Amino acid sequence: MSLPSGIIRATLAKDLRLEWRSKDAINSMLFFALLVVVIFSFSFDPLAEESRRIAGGLIWVAFLFAAVTALNQTWTRELRNQVLDAYRVSPAPANSLFLAKAFGNFIFVSVLEALMTPLFIIFYNLRSIGPVWELIPVAALGTWALVVNGTFFAAMSLHTRSREIMLPLLLFPISIPALLAMVNATTNILTGEDSARFWIVLLATYDVVFTIASLLLFELVLDAE
Amino acid sequence: MNPYLCAAYVATWTIHITYLGILARRYARLRREIQELKKRD
Amino acid sequence: MKRAFPILAILTVLLLSYGLHGALISAPTEQTMGDVQRIFYYHVPSAWTAFLLFFINFVASIQYLVRPNDRADRIAKWIAGVVSIGACIAAVVIRPIPYGMEPSAVATTGIAITGIYFVVRKYFSEQGTDVLALVAAEVGVVFCTVVLVTGPIWARPVWGIWWAPGDIRLTSTLVLWLIYVSYLILRRFSNSSQTAGLAAALAIFGALDVPLVYFSIWFFRTQHPQPVIGGGGSIDPRMLHWLLINWLAFLCFAALVCWSRYRLEILQRQVEEAQALEALLEPRS
Numbered sequence: 001m002s003l004p005s006g007i008i009r010a011t012l013a014k015d016l017r018l019e020w021r022s023k024d025a026i027n028s029m030l031f032f033a034l035l036v037v038v039i040f041s042f043s044f045d046p047l048a049e050e051s052r053r054i055a056g057g058l059i060w061v062a063f064l065f066a067a068v069t070a071l072n073q074t075w076t077r078e079l080r081n082q083v084l085d086a087y088r089v090s091p092a093p094a095n096s097l098f099l100a101k102a103f104g105n106f107i108f109v110s111v112l113e114a115l116m117t118p119l120f121i122i123f124y125n126l127r128s129i130g131p132v133w134e135l136i137p138v139a140a141l142g143t144w145a146l147v148v149n150g151t152f153f154a155a156m157s158l159h160t161r162s163r164e165i166m167l168p169l170l171l172f173p174i175s176i177p178a179l180l181a182m183v184n185a186t187t188n189i190l191t192g193e194d195s196a197r198f199w200i201v202l203l204a205t206y207d208v209v210f211t212i213a214s215l216l217l218f219e220l221v222l223d224a225e
Numbered sequence: 226m227n228p229y230l231c232a233a234y235v236a237t238w239t240i241h242i243t244y245l246g247i248l249a250r251r252y253a254r255l256r257r258e259i260q261e262l263k264k265r266d
Numbered sequence: 267m268k269r270a271f272p273i274l275a276i277l278t279v280l281l282l283s284y285g286l287h288g289a290l291i292s293a294p295t296e297q298t299m300g301d302v303q304r305i306f307y308y309h310v311p312s313a314w315t316a317f318l319l320f321f322i323n324f325v326a327s328i329q330y331l332v333r334p335n336d337r338a339d340r341i342a343k344w345i346a347g348v349v350s351i352g353a354c355i356a357a358v359v360i361r362p363i364p365y366g367m368e369p370s371a372v373a374t375t376g377i378a379i380t381g382i383y384f385v386v387r388k389y390f391s392e393q394g395t396d397v398l399a400l401v402a403a404e405v406g407v408v409f410c411t412v413v414l415v416t417g418p419i420w421a422r423p424v425w426g427i428w429w430a431p432g433d434i435r436l437t438s439t440l441v442l443w444l445i446y447v448s449y450l451i452l453r454r455f456s457n458s459s460q461t462a463g464l465a466a467a468l469a470i471f472g473a474l475d476v477p478l479v480y481f482s483i484w485f486f487r488t489q490h491p492q493p494v495i496g497g498g499g500s501i502d503p504r505m506l507h508w509l510l511i512n513w514l515a516f517l518c519f520a521a522l523v524c525w526s527r528y529r530l531e532i533l534q535r536q537v538e539e540a541q542a543l544e545a546l547l548e549p550r551s
Contacts, residue, residue, distance in 0.1 A: 226290075226301065227300070227301040227302050227423070229302050229305070229419050229420070229422065229423045230301055230302055230304055230305055232419050233305040233308060233309070233415075233416045233419040233420065234286075234290075234305075234308060236412070236415045236416065236419065237308050237312070237412050237415070237416060240408060240411055240412050240415065241408065241412070241519075241523075244405075244408045244523070245523070248523075248526060248527060248530060251530060251534070252530055255530070255533055255534055255537055258537050258541070259537060262537070262540055262541065262544065265544070
């Protein structure tokens with residue numbers, strides 16, 4: 001299986017290199033992420049005890065909006081210069097392109113989350129009562145859940161009018177169980193009141209199901225005109 | 226009759242009749258377009 | 267075939283009137299909730315009809331994707347067949363069935379799933395399955411809207427609240443409604459020639475999501491106890507009788523509406539084709 005993974009690595013490296021050189025997408029997303037945290041801190045007044053209860057929801061909604069801005073520009077770069085057509089004609093399997101895009105988005109969104117989290121901790125004076133290390137699988141699985149479906153629906157919305165609004169319209173309903181799991185797991189860990197284990201298992205199941213579904217159906221979306 | 230009961234039944238039929246009305250309007254528009262196509266033929 | 271439509275229409279009107287009379291007058295009054303409980307005779311059949319329609323959309327979407335490919339088509343047929351055999355075996359062998367389901371209901375549901383799959387396969391062409399998917403989704407959303415409107419109207423007098431986030435049935439229905447509204451929006455906003463395929467993919471994503479939605483809300487409820495709108499438990503047989511009559515009435519009504527919508531869609535596509543052809547043949551000015 002060296003060829004597909006080689007393609008994945010090459011495409012991913014290309015995307016990362018382009019992003020690093022231009023930095024336009026990353027910079028605007030970073031600023032957007034900062035703005036979101038600040039706006040939330042003005043809208044939801046954080047007192048120490050309550051903040052642990054609502055922080056889970058606030059953080060993930062903020063991550064969701066930041067992720068959407070990142071996902072929206074996933075494929076637009078490929079539309080310029082007919083790069084997408086080149087992919088369609090090439091013998092490379094569609095899945096490799098999808099995985100490369102998804103991994104790239106995962107890295108971008110994780111960077112955003114890594115930058116937003118300390119801001120949230122500062123603004124909301126957060127301190128976790130439960131096991132903090134459990135937040136890592138929650139963050140990883142949750143981010144993948146948003147990114148895998150987001151990349152798929154971003155490709156779908158290429159073929160629609162109002163491209164930018166179409167992505168969240170398609171993504172949000174399908175992501176509701178994952179969102180519920182992410183928010184509740186984070187809240188349980190922060191407040192230390194309940195185990196996050198079921199939610200982590202649910203997130204893992206969600207990720208497996210939708211990764212497989214996306215891989216199976218992506219060729220259909222790529223080939224559509 | 227209980228006001229909530231009444232509201233629920235009225236709401237149900239309002240929704241269904243609204244949808245049927247939308248369908249009827251689309252039928253009418255289609256019929257007009259068919260007439261236009263026939264005229265031009 | 268054309269004569270069946272007015273006959274079905276008359277039957278539907280009769281059943282709906284009979285069911286309405288039964289729901290409001292003949293059915294016994296519930297002890298704890300009183301007259302408000304009669305909303306149930308419209309709320310529950312609408313929910314069952316909506317779920318059935320969404321399931322038909324799922325079957326039609328799968329068929330649309332699977333039919334061009336012979337091997338996938340055969341695999342799908344086998345899976346559909348296995349579902350009913352598996353359901354019957356499960357109904358006989360697994361005792362007691364979890365979640366208080368009746369064995370006869372499990373077997374019937376399994377056979378119904380297979381039946382629906384093969385009926386759609388036999389009577390709908392490839393383009394037909396696409397139109398069927400669209401029609402089932404649209405009418406399903408209408409019925410689902412009824413469920414989401416009557417649910418809170420029922421909850422308010424009974425529990426004092428319009429909405430309980432942990433109410434698994436109403437919340438799952440809301441998510442289903444959202445998924446299918448996004449499906450309809452995708453269909454309308456798509457400017458691809460492969461809209462049908464994209465929509466079918468979305469329908470499959472939605473169907474995969476449904477059990478996950480159900481489990482996530484179920485677990486949420488165990489951690490945050492909530493009032494259950496609609497209640498569970500056994501039901502008075504006279505009430506069940508009127509419930510089923512109203513369900514039959516709404517099924518006939520749904521069939522009528524779907525049939526009309528189907529004919530409208532076919533006609534619309536023909537008109538669009540004719541208009542496109544005309545535009546092509548127009549002499550350049």
